[in-house]
Amino acid sequence: xxxxxxxxxxxxxxxxxxxxxxxxxxxxxxxxxxxxxxxxxxxxxxxxxxxxxxxxxxxxxxxxxxxxxxxxxxxxxxxxxxxxxxxxxxxxxxxxxxxxxxxxxxxxxxxxxxxxxxxxxxxxxxxxxxxxxxxxxxxxxxxxxxxxxxxxxxxxxxxxxxxxxxxxxxxxxxxxxxxxxxxxxxxxxxxxxxxxxxxxxxxxxxxxxxxxxxxxxxxxxxxxxxxxxxxxxxxxxxxxxxxxxxxxxxxxxxxxxxxxxxxxxxxxxxxxxxxxxxxxxxxxxxxxxxxxxxxxxxxxxxxxxxxxxxxxxxxxxxxxxxxxxxxxxxxxxxxxxxxxxxxxxxxxxxxxxxxxxxxxxxxxxxxxxxxxxxxxxxxxxxxxxxxxxxxxxxxxxxxxxxxxxxxxxxxxxxxxxxxxxxxxxxxxxxxxxxxxxxxxxxxxxxxxxxxxxxxxxxxxxxxxxxxxxxxxxxxxxxxxxxxxxxxxxxxxxxxxxxxxxxxxxxxxxxxxxxxxxxxxxxx
Ligand SMILES: NC(=O)C1=CN([C@@H]2O[C@H](COP(=O)(O)OP(=O)(O)OC[C@H]3O[C@@H](n4cnc5c(N)ncnc54)[C@H](O)[C@@H]3O)[C@@H](O)[C@H]2O)C=CC1
Ligand SMILES: C[N+](C)(C)CCCC(=O)O
Numbered sequence: 184x185x186x187x188x189x190x191x192x193x194x195x196x197x198x199x200x201x202x203x204x205x206x207x208x209x210x211x212x213x214x215x216x217x218x219x220x221x222x223x224x225x226x227x228x229x230x231x232x233x234x235x236x237x238x239x240x241x242x243x244x245x246x247x248x249x250x251x252x253x254x255x256x257x258x259x260x261x262x263x264x265x266x267x268x269x270x271x272x273x274x275x276x277x278x279x280x281x282x283x284x285x286x287x288x289x290x291x292x293x294x295x296x297x298x299x300x301x302x303x304x305x306x307x308x309x310x311x312x313x314x315x316x317x318x319x320x321x322x323x324x325x326x327x328x329x330x331x332x333x334x335x336x337x338x339x340x341x342x343x344x345x346x347x348x349x350x351x352x353x354x355x356x357x358x359x360x361x362x363x364x365x366x367x368x369x370x371x372x373x374x375x376x377x378x379x380x381x382x383x384x385x386x387x388x389x390x391x392x393x394x395x396x397x398x399x400x401x402x403x404x405x406x407x408x409x410x411x412x413x414x415x416x417x418x419x420x421x422x423x424x425x426x427x428x429x430x431x432x433x434x435x436x437x438x439x440x441x442x443x444x445x446x447x448x449x450x451x452x453x454x455x456x457x458x459x460x461x462x463x464x465x466x467x468x469x470x471x472x473x474x475x476x477x478x479x480x481x482x483x484x485x486x487x488x489x490x491x492x493x494x495x496x497x498x499x500x501x502x503x504x505x506x507x508x509x510x511x512x513x514x515x516x517x518x519x520x521x522x523x524x525x526x527x528x529x530x531x532x533x534x535x536x537x538x539x540x541x542x543x544x545x546x547x548x549x550x551x552x553x554x555x556x557x558x559x560x561x562x563x564x565x566x567x568x569x570x571x572x573x574x575x576x577x578x579x580x581x582x583x584x585x586x587x588x589x590x591x592x593x594x595x596x597x598x599x600x601x602x603x604x605x606x607x608x609x610x611x612x613x614x615x616x617x618x619x620x621x622x623x624x625x626x627x628x629x630x631x632x633x634x635x636x637x638x639x640x641x642x643x644x645x646x647x648x649x650x651x652x653x654x655x656x657x658x659x660x661x662x663x664x665x666x667x668x669x670x671x672x673x674x675x676x677x678x679x680x681x682x683x684x685x686x687x688x689x690x691x692x693x694x695x696x697x698x699x700x701x702x703x704x705x706x
Contacts, residue, residue, distance in 0.1 A: 206390055208296065212243075212385050212407070214388075214393075214405070215408075216406070217403065219389060222243045222249040222409070222410075224244050227242060228242055228411060231545065232297075233533075233543065233545065233582060234299050234532065234533050234534075234541065235578070235579060236546065236583065243409065245379075245408040245409055245410040249410075249414075250414060253406040253407075254348055254418075254421050254423050256402075256403040257348045258347070259403055260401055261373075264370075264401060264404050265374075269371070270324040272323045272370060272373065273321060273323030274320070274399070275400050276323065276367055276371060277321065278320075278399060279367075280313045280316040280317035281313075281317075283391075286390075286394065287309045288306075290359060290387060291306045291308070291309045292534070294387055295534055298355065298384055298496070300496045300497065301533045302533060302535070302538070303538075304495060308360055309359060311360065311663070311665065312359050315360075315363050315364055315681065319367040319368045319371040319685075320367075322368075326686060328342045328343050335700050336699040338697050339694060339695065339696045340697075342693040342695065343690045343691075344692075345374040346449060347374060347425035348374065348423055349369040349375070349425065350377050350378075350419060350424040351376060351377070351378040351379070351427075352428075352430070353365070353384075353431075354431045355381035355383040355384040356544070357496070358380055358387050359390075359391065361430050362378055362388040362391045366395075368688075369689045370404060371686065371689075372690045374425075375404045375405070377406045378406070379409070383544055383545060384544075391407075392405050415439070419438075419439050420442050420445070420446070425448060426449035426689070428678075429450070429453070430452075430453040431454070432455055432603075433455050433603075436452045436454045440452060440677075450677065451676075451678035451679075451680070452677045453676050453680060454629075455603040456501050456629045456631030456632060457600075458492075458502060458504045458505065458629070459504060459507075459620075459633050460492040460506070460660055461634065461635045462508065462510065462517065463510050463635070463638075463642065465639050482513075482517065483520070484658060486521050488634060488660045489504070489609065490521070491659075491660045491661045492504030492634055493607060493609040494528065494587050494609075497541060497543045497585075497606065497607055498552070498604070498607030500661065501631055501675075502632035502663075504632065504633070505608065506610055506612060507610065507612065508620050508623065508624060509611055509612070509613060510614060510615070511613040522567050522589060526569075528540050528587060530575050530584055531575040540607070543584070543606060546583055549606075551606070552605070553572065555602070558598050559597060559599040559610075563592060564591065564599060564610070565592045566588060566590060567591050568589050569589060570586065572584065589611060591611050593611060595612065595626065601627070603629070624650060625651045628673055629673055630671055631670075631671040631672075631675035632653065632661075633650040633654075634657075634659070634660040635655075635658075637657075643658070653668075653671045654667075654670075665681065666681070666682050666683075668681055668683075668684040670684075
């Protein structure tokens with residue numbers, strides 16, 4: 184299925200004839216009551232394409248009236264949607280998943296336009312989003328309460344009811360994923376939804392609205408309002424919103440939680456991280472270096488893991504394992520392989536098939552990341568490779584490209600080892616013993632993810648149980664299959680997305696006591 188409006192991205196129609204079709208970004212970007220609409224507010228912000236740095240359009244921010252209109256539409260439709268059976272709601276979601284699959288190339292290309300991430304990655308993201316919507320479509324029919332037999336024939340049953348109107352706020356690194364991961368479990372449970380995407384990536388959340396509508400979702404169940412922080416605040420403070428689900432930075436997450444505290448609203452937070460990825464020396468480097476094959480692949484896996492922990496989406500991933508702890512006895516050979524493979528990653532036009540590193544989201548973010556590299560050098564770390572601005576080709580000279588950076592001689596107290604940078608900057612840290620690395624890995628205010636590479640089965644599970652994080656990877660990193668819950672310990676967040684856990688967080692339990700005899704009143 185294709186949408187009515189097509190737009191050919193002129194910036195990419197150059198030498199190599201890469202002419203891609205995406206949904207026309209000049210269409211209205213709010214989505215209320217089943218239609219694209221322009222907000223009432225005339226205040227706008229500039230939307231730039233990360234790949235070229237060129238302005239794509241100005242987007243109107245949503246003001247109080249616009250937010251209220253979307254919330255009222257969701258409230259009105261909640262009355263009807265909650266009455267659908269789980270099976271009926273699930274059917275809508277399953278149809279939507281199939282439409283996402285049919286429109287996947289258009290969605291992926293639009294995601295590239297919005298985010299600057301390479302097309303191979305955008306395709307993986309969209310495929311995962313379809314699976315998530317499908318998964319919650321399948322789960323919807325099974326959402327049910329419980330029955331408890333009491334004495335004298337009395338009994339109690341529980342009903343798992345939706346919360347009402349859910350407000351979602353997203354970040355810019357996985358725009359379509361955030362829209363689907365938040366809305367599909369919410370809708371499966373019978374809630375209605377109002378989403379505010381990041382102002383840097385407004386395009387694909389609206390397309391999801393059209394897809395849901397085509398799949399049979401009643402108008403008003405899923406709405407989108409565009410805007411910046413002010414619009415997000417209006418949504419979080421709206422008295423008719425029952426739950427907020429947020430992805431972004433810790434300071435903003437804390438503000439959203441504060442707004443929810445004032446209104447006694449449910450809240451889910453997916454926040455930042457500074458996760459550890461630990462590589463033990465039983466990746467047997469001596470044999471690897473002498474080329475016995477089997478051990479080579481163990482080391483290659485660890486290097487692959489460290490790269491996957493750092494270099495997807497230009498390093499802008501909350502779960503990234505940016506503190507790579509390597510056992511000192513294998514540091515030399517590990518770094519040699521890591522640097523060789525990192526230098527081989529092709530930086531370039533994100534719409535090209537062989538590009539592995541696209542553009543950072545914005546000039547501001549790219550500058551922030553490069554400043555962190557400078558700070559690292561001043562504090563005594565050394566750059567093994569990358570950490571520089573790159574112009575892959577003349578037509579992309581305005582884009583925000585940088586080479587993935589590997590830092591060594593890092594120490595735990597350094598700024599670059601403590602702060603979430605949100606860019607391709609990997610800090611490599613040496614360690615000697617297991618207790619030492621566990622204590623250093625846990626010495627952070629965050630707890631989103633952690634990885635351990637080892638061939639020792641007992642060590643793998645011992646370390647996984649000791650690490651304070653919501654998502655643990657043994658011998659892999661940054662994979663998030665459908666059905667696996669995702670979320671943080673400590674300041675990395677509250678609640679879980681993906682997996683059956685999300686269904687509990689989008690419902691509330693009503694307990695119904697039934698008396699079968701006479702009332703024995705004490706008065
Ligand atoms: N860990 C994560 O998942 C993410 C972390 N970040 C970090 O945050 C830094 C800043 O990036 P931003 O996109 O500005 O992140 P942010 O956390 O400020 O923004 C995330 C979302 O919240 C909205 N927002 C901003 N202020 C708000 C408020 N007071 N109430 C409600 N919503 C509000 C934004 O418009 C956006 O949609 C990045 O450099 C990065 O370090 C950014 C994106 C995701
Ligand atoms: C699930 N994951 C790791 C791809 C994205 C989660 C949100 C984020 O990075 O901000």
